Amino acid sequence: MTVMTRDPGGGANLSALRGHNAALVLDLLRTAGEDGISRLELAERTGLTPQAVSKITARLRAEGLAAEAGRRASTGGKPRTVLRLVPAAAHAVGAHLDRDGLTLALADLTGAPVALRHTPLALADGPDPVLATLVAEVRELLAGARAPDGAAPSGVLGAGVAMPGPLDHRRGVPGRVTGAPVWDGFPVREALAARLGLPVTLDKDTNAAALGLALRPGAPRSFAYVHLGTGLGAGLVVGGAPLRGERTGAGELGHQTVQLDGPPCVCGGRGCLEALCLAAVARGDLPGAARILGTGAANLVRLLDIDRVLLGGATVLAAPGVFADGVAAVLAGLRLPTPVEVASAPHAVALGAAHLVLAPVFGLAPPGEPESGRGKPESGPAAGPGDRAVLSSDGRTIG
Amino acid sequence: MTVMTRDPGGGANLSALRGHNAALVLDLLRTAGEDGISRLELAERTGLTPQAVSKITARLRAEGLAAEAGRRASTGGKPRTVLRLVPAAAHAVGAHLDRDGLTLALADLTGAPVALRHTPLALADGPDPVLATLVAEVRELLAGARAPDGAAPSGVLGAGVAMPGPLDHRRGVPGRVTGAPVWDGFPVREALAARLGLPVTLDKDTNAAALGLALRPGAPRSFAYVHLGTGLGAGLVVGGAPLRGERTGAGELGHQTVQLDGPPCVCGGRGCLEALCLAAVARGDLPGAARILGTGAANLVRLLDIDRVLLGGATVLAAPGVFADGVAAVLAGLRLPTPVEVASAPHAVALGAAHLVLAPVFGLAPPGEPESGRGKPESGPAAGPGDRAVLSSDGRTIG
DNA sequence: AGCACTTAAGCAACGCTGTTGCCGAAGTGC
């Protein structure tokens, strides 16, 4: 029952312990949402003593992250006090940097959108103009999201940036972005962090979307977010956390071979799922495309033993019923009981990108940083280890 | 740097903290192997203070799990004292329950085999005769592995059992074992635990093999163990830990569709990798089988972004060069730099099964138990939470 | 040889964690 999954280089001191439990409680508060949750429920769910939960929630309340919100009905004694997350206690910027446009979201601590922006933009123009636009747009976003009293949004924890792969989320650097070699190896994370004055996290668009979906209350522990738009990709969530692979390459569903002797693909292979599926779409055969997509989804379900398939992307959203039914039919034909749904959340990627920043607050493994490097301890001279100083309320620095 | 990955229901108290750090140190001692590792290196690798490492290693030495073993060369001051794991401090039984035979291994704390046994056996005979044989064989194994002074092997922590899927590692119950419906739903883990008087962990054969490979020193963080024998399956290791999926079904590589319009398969699909690959083997076309297998491996590498492909199983081992070269050629043709190797470890599954018991000692997530159940805290009335009592030296009970 | 210097590892005091035992607060139900 103890369960702190190991992670090489992850010695735990008291500060880490405190942070771990605080994150755990915060996550339960987040999951409880509007309903809230009582101290005793928190104690039951965490396995901690009620007294420990009292101390932890007292700290969270002092930091402004949680607040009391009414009481439950009595069951014969003193009624339980309900605690809730304070959504406005902190915010995160999410940026979806796509081939033809930039979508920005400002999300509160619960991940709910507070402000949104969209600007056309050509990713192929390269880092300089694109990042300049991004920085300017973020500033506009934050300026436009002032509270009625004119105060800037409190506690901006950082910015999450989602863009098409391939890239390396650990180093925060894109690889050969399709059609835009100018991005290759450009240190996006560092450059943006310096210009925004905020911590920046970079991830692949599908991973960000999947993360956002994974953090919704009631989300299944494992699912695949299958995105069919101008391309085909997937975000894999296994055991509640996105599966990124060693080089952020996981989820490359588009170039799965599903036809050994199929037509050659630009990737060097034959019979790639993306090529076959998009070809069907191009000739107007949406049910055929759905069947092919369903085969890819079935492969995913069987290989990873996941609980659900979520479909998204412009092509799917243009005919959601056709794709949902087509994919579900393929799974049913293989006697796989996995439910299929269309994830129609608007701005899913931009909001998911914001979750890149929010997730660590709730104890979900952050995507960035070495994370193991085998031997590199990066013995922290900077600030006390495991401090949750991220959440002290001075994070509104922007310029 | 804090990094204790979250796990719902996983509140951490001091006892858990202690266990976590002890497991971390034990894992580094294990990884260091014969070379050993000094206290200061342990401190650097864990991020803990040298003094904390001193205390932890003192406890481990008191428990008999670690011992001093010589010193390093001086670098201008007092030479570092080398610490090593004591292999004989604890043991684990590993059982590979295959369709036609039972292989047993007794492994020491490092996972090295101390004793081995093999008996022919028909899995299809069902639980009663098979488990009776298993229990008798385990007793023979332990009796035969006495030290020169006649003492039974110290600290038998439990027994790991690996068998063909499908099954549910959480409940410890097989599903519809191919060709043997008598096993369906039989509580193997509970029944064996009661009859052996030992904790029992159940897992799929490929998962066990992959776990064993993952725990070898120098193993890559992520790899796929692809097993081609009478069937085709895979064990997936991602980030150092086996990926089992929600119902132990992950790794079902055999029924990945790689030929949309291929021949029908018993599973209900068409063009399944297993059917195509085995058909090529049956007609003597091993290079063809290797190419097909390579396509399946390439799909894995791309989907999961893993570091290496390990091949195993009787069919592969009968012509290792052909398969290794064939698979590697397919990957190279797709410009995937992933190395391909043949994992020729004998008794890989039985030893991997022993690792099912050993892994938790080193802080790797154990495969059994609810692990999250969303809300079920199973508040532990039994023994103090997180106690490492497993390793107190009275574990030799067998009757 | 002898001395200064460097590095490793243990001892003692300390701060901070969750835990335990107890008590007041705030309801229900007879």
Added chain:
DNA sequence: GCACTTCGGCAACAGCGTTGCTTAAGTGCT
């Protein structure tokens, strides 16, 4: 109005890693 139940905070406590200092055990220059 009183007994009972349940919630949640206060205070004392045990145990964790940390800090400051001391001792052990080498190297290298004089």
